[in-house]
Amino acid sequence: MSFPPWSYFSGSAVFHYLGPAFAVLLFARIEPLGVAGLRIWSAALVLALWRRPWRAFRRLDREGRRTVLVWGAVLAVMNAAFYMAIARLPLGTVAAIEFLPVIALAALGARTARNLAALAAAVGGVYVLTDVRLEGEPMGFAFAFVNAALFAVYIVVAHRAAGRTGAAGGIDGLAAAMVVAAVVSIPVAGAQMVPALTDPVALAAGFGVGLCSSVIPYVLDQFAMARLARATYALMTALLPAIAVLVGVAVLAQVPSPAEAVGVGLVILGVAVHRESRGDAMAPVVRVEEAGDKTGSAVRD
Numbered sequence: 289m290s291f292p293p294w295s296y297f298s299g300s301a302v303f304h305y306l307g308p309a310f311a312v313l314l315f316a317r318i319e320p321l322g323v324a325g326l327r328i329w330s331a332a333l334v335l336a337l338w339r340r341p342w343r344a345f346r347r348l349d350r351e352g353r354r355t356v357l358v359w360g361a362v363l364a365v366m367n368a369a370f371y372m373a374i375a376r377l378p379l380g381t382v383a384a385i386e387f388l389p390v391i392a393l394a395a396l397g398a399r400t401a402r403n404l405a406a407l408a409a410a411v412g413g414v415y416v417l418t419d420v421r422l423e424g425e426p427m428g429f430a431f432a433f434v435n436a437a438l439f440a441v442y443i444v445v446a447h448r449a450a451g452r453t454g455a456a457g458g459i460d461g462l463a464a465a466m467v468v469a470a471v472v473s474i475p476v477a478g479a480q481m482v483p484a485l486t487d488p489v490a491l492a493a494g495f496g497v498g499l500c501s502s503v504i505p506y507v508l509d510q511f512a513m514a515r516l517a518r519a520t521y522a523l524m525t526a527l528l529p530a531i532a533v534l535v536g537v538a539v540l541a542q543v544p545s546p547a548e549a550v551g552v553g554l555v556i557l558g559v560a561v562h563r564e565s566r567g568d569a570m571a572p573v574v575r576v577e578e579a580g581d582k583t584g585s586a587v588r589d
Contacts, residue, residue, distance in 0.1 A: 293515035300508035305383065305532040307501025308374055309539035314497065315375055317490045318483060324371040325477030326484055326494025328364060331502035332463075332470035341464035352449075356461060359445045360468025366438035367469070368476050369431045376428030378542040381417050383532035384555040385432045388414050389440035406561040413554025416547055462506055529556050 311323045318326070335341070345356065373382045388410050449461045484490040529552050536542035544552065 293512055296508045296512035296515070300505040300512060301528055301531050302535070303500050303508070304505040304528070305379060305535040306539070307497045307499075307505075308370070309379060309535045310493070310500065311371060311497045312374055312379070312540055314490065314493050317487060318494070319480040320371040320375040321368055321477040322480030322482075322484060323494060323497065324368045325473045325481040326491070327371075327498045327501050328367055328466065328473045328477075329470050329481070330495040330498025332466040334499065334503050335459075335463035335466050339460050339463035341460055341467060344460040345464045355445060355449045356464045357468055359442070359449055359461070359465035361472050362438055362442050362445055363465055363469040364472035364476060366435055366442055368473070369435040369438060373428055373431035373435055376425045377432060378533075378544065378548070379536040379540065380529060380533035380542065380544055380552050381548065382432045382435070384417055384529045384552045385414055385429075386436045386439050387529060387555055387559055389436050392440075402561060406558040408558075409554050409561060410558030413551045413556075413558065416551035416554065459507060459510055462510075466502065527556075529559075 307327070311327065314323050345353065348356065370382065370386075392407060446461075449465075484494055533542075533544055533549075533552055537544075
């Protein structure tokens with residue numbers, strides 16, 4: 289059965305922030321870094337059992353292995369910073385800040401008046417958000433900006449992986465990188481994960497967060513990118529900060545103030561206004577190999 293492309297994106301977007309929202313509720317039982325570790329390890333376990341990424345890893349050359357190792361390290365530290373941020377700031381605020389370097393990278397790639405205006409709107413939105421809350425939660429913003437910077441690095445590394453042989457990209461590459469992230473997360477979050485090992489409720493909840501935050505959205509992203517042109521996919525990402533705000537309201541009762549709503553709105557406007565070059569706009573982002581290919585990897589069109 290075939291679903292429309294937007295349905296994959298919508299599912300990914302909802303789960304991308306639904307998982308962290310449930311993680312915030314789990315903070316009452318486990319420290320934020322412990323929850324981040326549970327997310328990474330549960331996702332790594334599911335993806336490893338499903339894809340057996342060590343087979344794809346063996347086929348990689350030195351450059352491909354280096355890419356997967358960096359990808360995994362970025363995933364580990366980025367997730368840790370993200371959870372430290374949402375422990376201190378509303379989910380919608382962190383989501384809005386997360387998009388600033390993404391828009392900056394896009395604007396540098398296509399220097400047009402429209403894209404500069406998009407960047408200005410996003411910067412203005414983040415300024416409003418930081419001006420509202422910086423006095424009370426400076427560490428929250430510090431972690432949010434670290435997460436945002438690493439999110440931009442993640443995009444660059446994942447793009448490089450997808451541009452190489454299929455084994456380094458797609459779901460197989462993601463699975464290999466997630467296993468690496470699990471190893472890297474041990475010194476970062478290992479100590480805070482220990483209490484969950486004797487708490488069946490926290491352990492089950494952490495596993496659920498991993499499925500919702502990493503496995504489901506990342507896999508759905510592969511299907512969405514295979515069916516949407518770059519410009520269409522980029523335009524749809526404008527919905528993500530808004531979805532984060534709605535999830536924060538529904539799950540965490542984090543109702544934004546008028547100023548926060550304006551800040552998030554400016555970031556959404558910046559993402560929506562940005563346009564990629566015409567050549568990029570006409571091509572799908574990623575083409576997932578047909579089901580007949582048992583590796584399930586992805587290649588660039």
